[in-house]
Amino acid sequence: MMRVTDHALLRYLERSEGIDVEALRGSLTVRLERASVAAAQLGIENYAVRLDGVQFIVRAERVTTVLKPTSDAGRFHALAMRDND
Incomplete structure (x- = not known):
């Protein structure tokens, strides 16, 4: 089955949809x-x-994922506190 990589998706958003990904990254930072x-x-x-x-999960000064709002505080906490293995 065909898969689209994250890299390809980002380039599509930049080049076809005109989204300035680096400007968005800077704004979030x-x-x-x-x-x-x-x-x-x-x-x-x-x-x-x-x-x-949304909820940004940060590990070692890097945003590693973004979660939808949830009432599952345990999952949210576990992701935030998980080791950086």
Whole structure:
């Protein structure tokens, strides 16, 4: 079965749909910076941020996934705190 890679999807969005992926990345980075600074001050490396109705999971200063809003606090917490294996 045919699969479209994440890389191909990003290039499609950029080149066919006219979405400036790097500008979007920069905008999200700026908006998430406050949480990053607060986490660093507390010595926290893995955490979650709720923004724009979604949950950003951050591990070692990298957003690793984005989750839909959920009432399953246990899953949210587990993803945020999971080791970076």
